[in-house]
Amino acid sequence: MRDLTLTVSHGEIFGxxxxxxxxxxxxxxxxxxxxxxxxxxxxxxGAPPGDVEVRRKIGFLPENFRFYEWLTPPxxxxxxxxxxxxxxxxxxxxxxxxIDLVGLTPHxxxxxxxxxxxxxxxxxxxxxxxxxPDVIFLDExxxxxxxxxxxxxxxxxxxxxxxxxxxxxxxxxLSEIEITCDQVVFIREGEVVTSRDMxxxxxxxxxxxxxxxxxSPVCIAGLxxxxxxxxxxxxxxTLTARSREVLPDLLRYLVETGAEVYQFTPQKMSLEELFLNxxxxxxxx
Amino acid sequence: MGVWIMAGITFREAARKKILWTALLAGAAFLLVFGIGLxxxxxDFRNSSVPPFLRYQVISAMLMIGLYTVDLLAVVxxxxxxxxxxxxxxxxxxxxxxxxxxxxxxxxxxxxxxxFVAMSGVYVALMFGGTIAEGYYLGGVLAERPLQGxxxxxxxxxxxxTVTFMFGTWFSTLTSGVVTLGLLGVAFLGxxxxxxxxxxxxxxxxxxxxxxxxxxxxxxxxRRAAFEMESPLSGSLQFSxxxxxxxxxxxxxxxxxxxxxxxxxxxxxxxxxxxx
Numbered sequence: 036m037r038d039l040t041l042t043v044s045h046g047e048i049f050g051x052x053x054x055x056x057x058x059x060x061x062x063x064x065x066x067x068x069x070x071x072x073x074x075x076x077x078x079x080x081g082a083p084p085g086d087v088e089v090r091r092k093i094g095f096l097p098e099n100f101r102f103y104e105w106l107t108p109p110x111x112x113x114x115x116x117x118x119x120x121x122x123x124x125x126x127x128x129x130x131x132x133x134i135d136l137v138g139l140t141p142h143x144x145x146x147x148x149x150x151x152x153x154x155x156x157x158x159x160x161x162x163x164x165x166x167x168p169d170v171i172f173l174d175e176x177x178x179x180x181x182x183x184x185x186x187x188x189x190x191x192x193x194x195x196x197x198x199x200x201x202x203x204x205x206x207x208x209l210s211e212i213e214i215t216c217d218q219v220v221f222i223r224e225g226e227v228v229t230s231r232d233m234x235x236x237x238x239x240x241x242x243x244x245x246x247x248x249x250x251s252p253v254c255i256a257g258l259x260x261x262x263x264x265x266x267x268x269x270x271x272x273t274l275t276a277r278s279r280e281v282l283p284d285l286l287r288y289l290v291e292t293g294a295e296v297y298q299f300t301p302q303k304m305s306l307e308e309l310f311l312n313x314x315x316x317x318x319x320x
Numbered sequence: 321m322g323v324w325i326m327a328g329i330t331f332r333e334a335a336r337k338k339i340l341w342t343a344l345l346a347g348a349a350f351l352l353v354f355g356i357g358l359x360x361x362x363x364d365f366r367n368s369s370v371p372p373f374l375r376y377q378v379i380s381a382m383l384m385i386g387l388y389t390v391d392l393l394a395v396v397x398x399x400x401x402x403x404x405x406x407x408x409x410x411x412x413x414x415x416x417x418x419x420x421x422x423x424x425x426x427x428x429x430x431x432x433x434x435x436f437v438a439m440s441g442v443y444v445a446l447m448f449g450g451t452i453a454e455g456y457y458l459g460g461v462l463a464e465r466p467l468q469g470x471x472x473x474x475x476x477x478x479x480x481x482t483v484t485f486m487f488g489t490w491f492s493t494l495t496s497g498v499v500t501l502g503l504l505g506v507a508f509l510g511x512x513x514x515x516x517x518x519x520x521x522x523x524x525x526x527x528x529x530x531x532x533x534x535x536x537x538x539x540x541x542x543r544r545a546a547f548e549m550e551s552p553l554s555g556s557l558q559f560s561x562x563x564x565x566x567x568x569x570x571x572x573x574x575x576x577x578x579x580x581x582x583x584x585x586x587x588x589x590x591x592x593x594x595x596x
Contacts, residue, residue, distance in 0.1 A: 067420050070595040091422035101414045103329070105336050117325055118421040162417060 036061060036072065036225035043218075048192060048202045050216035050233075052209070052306075054314055058225040059205045060098060063172055066203070067095055080170060091120060094168035098175045098205075100159025104148035108134050108158050111147065112165050119166035126165075133161040138187060152179035160188065164195070171195055172203045177211055189215050213306040221313050228313055241279050242308065245272040246298035247289060254292035261285040264312070275312065276301075322423030326431020327438065334401050334439040343397035347447045350393070351454060354386045358458040376461060380551040383455040383463060387549060390447045391473050391542050395504065398440045398477040399484050403497040405432055406488030406591065415596055425592045433485055433584065440477040448473060463549040472545035475576060476538050480504060482580050483536070486587040489594065503536040511539035518566045526566070533568070537576040540568040 036058045043049045053059050064070040066077055068085020082089040102111055109130050116126040134140055137157040147155065156179045163171055173192070177185045185208070192202050192215055206212050212219055213233070220230040240262075248270055255272075258265045261284065262276040276285060282301055289296050334340060361382065365375045406429070409415040418428055448470045456462050463469060483503060487496035510532020517525035533540035547567045 064595070069416060069419055087422050087424055090420060093420065095417070095420040097413055097416040099413055100417065101412055102417060103333055103414075105333075114325070114329060115417070115421065118322060118418070118423060120321075120422065159417070 036065070036075075038226050039075075039222065041220050041227055041230070043201060043203060045201055046196065046199055047217040048196055048204060048215055050212040050219035051203065051205045051222070052212065052219055052310060053222040056224075057222045059222065060174060061225075062222070063095075063174055063203070063205060067093065067172060091166070092169040094163035094166065094171040096156075096159045096163040096171075096173045096176050098178070100155050100162075102147060102159075102162075105146055107146055108139050108143055108161070111158060112161055115162040116165045121166050129165065133165060134158075136164075136191065137161045138184070153181060153184055156180055157184065157187075160191065164191075167198070168200065170201045170203065172205075174205045175207060176204070177206060177208055185211060209305075209307040209310055219306070221310065223314060231309070240309065240312070241276045241282065242302040243274050243276050243282065243285070244298070244300045244302060245274070245289065245296060246270055247272060247294040247296040250289075250294050251292060254289065254294055257288065257292065261288065322421075322427040323431040323434065326418075326423075326428055327434035330405065330432040330435025331438050333405075334436055337401050339400045340397065340439070340443070343393060343401075343443070344446075347390070347393055347443075347450075350386075350389055351447070351450045354382075354389075354451065355454045355458055358382060358454060362459055377551060379455070379459040379461045383451070383459065383461055384546060384550050386451045386455065387448070387463070387469065387473075388542070388546070390444075390451050391476065391545070394440065394444050394447060394473060394477050395480045395538060397443060398436065398481050399497070399500050399504070401439070402436045402481050402484050403488065403500070404493040405436070406485055406587075407491060407493045407496055410596055411492065419596050426588045429485070429489075429588050429591045430584075433482070433587075436481050436485075437478055440481060441474060444470060444474045444477060464551060465548045469545040469549035472541050472548065472573070475573075475580075476541040476545070479536075479538055479541065479576055479580050479583075482583040482587065486583045486590075489587050489590040504538055506532050507536035507539040510535075511543055514566045515543075529566070533572065534575070537572060537579055540572050541576050544568040544573055 039058070039062060051059050051062070061070060065072050066079055066084050068083075068090070077084050079086075080089050080092060106114070112130045112133060113123075113126050116130070117123075121129070131140075131143075134143055137160055139154065139157055139161070142150070142154065147158070150158070156176060160173070160176055163173070176192075177188050180188065189211065192204065195202055196217075204212065204216060216233050218230065218232050218234075221228045243262075250267060250270070250272060255265065255267055258272075258274055261281050262274050264273075264275040266273045274285075276282060279301065286296065286299055289299075358379065361379065365378075370378075409418075415428075419425060448466075452463055452466050452470075480500065484496060484500045487499050490496070491499065510529045512529075513532070514526055514529020517523070517529060544567065
């Protein structure tokens with residue numbers, strides 16, 4: 036990691052994106068006090084990472100959740116709840132509810148050794164929530180889940196935000212991030228490349244699809260001033276405009292250079308497209 | 321509180337390991353064979369003209385052989401069951417779900433250590449108690465000071481356990497196991513060399529043995545335990561693991577306790593400082 040600077044606001048779902056080896060899991064480990072930075076500073080809820088009192092308010096689902104395989108789901112949740120200081124009375128009602136929430140009630144008597152990867156992810160998510168933490172770190176929470184499981188995780192994450200919790204989400208599944216997160220940050224080689232407020236109406240970059248006749252070479256050569264990634268296929272032109280603000284000027288330019296425009300469609304850029312745009316397609320994502 | 325939760329879960333985890341049950345099965349087989357051997361020997365003595373005094377000493381020697389076997393089984397079992405508890409959980413990532421809970425890292429390590437100490441205590445009590453009981457009920461011989469001997473064997477197991485934990489905070493499971501067993505081997509060899517030095521009063525050879533015991537005091541603790549439990553004649557059996565040619569002093573027992581505490585301190589410190 037180097038020059039990694041980011042701020043996560045209270046009560047938001049924060050998406051942490053980057054290609055393999057970008058430093059996402061390392062960053063989470065540093066924020067949780069599992070690893071120490073050689074330099075720099077981090078504060079979690081105003082205290083240094085690893086502070087015991089802060090950890091009382093933090094939940095964490097590791098990327099590949101594993102635990103003693105001979106435990107059943109209730110035993111595992113009771114153990115983690117007790118480690119977090121939750122009373123036995125509270126756990127008696129909360130544990131069955133959590134097991135039901137993550138869809139493991141039919142498997143309540145099974146030992147973890149008989150669990151699939153997706154089921155381990157589910158019980159791992161439940162242990163991260165057992166003490167109703169204020170900040171929840173989820174490292175690839177949906178990597179082993181089927182579509183129904185992913186939807187369940189999405190609903191749980193949103194419910195946690197409604198409860199007032201902050202969720203720090205590291206995921207490779209960009210469509211999940213796109214529909215779940217309030218803010219995303221892209222990192223590469225340990226540095227923040229860019230961030231994006233998913234709640235904002237104005238997009239930073241807009242993909243435009245144009246259908247027009249008489250697109251001259253001079254016209255196409257001049258498109259660089261409005262954006263990049265221009266591609267022309269007969270009468271179809273696609274272009275990534277720098278912002279929504281430049282769209283009237285771009286349309287005017289096309290007309291003035293002789294193009295006969297009969298369709299001009301701004302498109303919202305998906306997070307995946309934005310990611311590939313920022314990272315490049317050959318970065319090993 | 322966190323320490324005891326960790327100790328409890330670790331005890332249950334350790335109690336489920338196959339190596340423990342294998343060691344218990346081996347121990348049960350040993351107790352069976354030992355009991356049969358004692359019974360046959362006592363029966364043979366009834367039909368022989370061996371004087372009672374000598375019979376007592378032979379059965380005492382058999383008892384010491386049995387206790388030495390228990391000692392070896394207990395130390396190896398303690399080392400093998402605990403060798404992957406730190407390094408294995410670090411490499412598999414299992415530790416992440418615990419190390420992010422609101423308890424200091426030292427409580428995790430000490431809790432795990434206590435869990436294995438308890439498991440080792442149960443194993444030593446069962447095996448040691450079983451052997452002593454067989455010696456008494458089948459052979460009519462009681463070890464001289466069985467409680468002191470048993471506690472010293474327990475101490476030896478805890479020393480091996482703590483060294484295993486210490487290396488586990490640095491190395492992989494395989495490496496820490498190899499290093500710990502290597503140290504136990506050095507101690508074993510050093511103990512024999514020190515005893516051999518007793519025949520010639522050779523100070524150089526004795527020094528090799530003493531240095532070996534300082535590096536790893538496990539064998540020295542056993543020799544002290546043997547001295548506590550054996551009859552005078554058994555102790556005079558030369559070239560045996562319980563010969564009283566060179567008896568470790570009380571200072572060596574104190575050293576072993578300090579050694580244990582320092583190793584535990586290093587393990588706690590390094591586990592607290594390292595990245596997980």
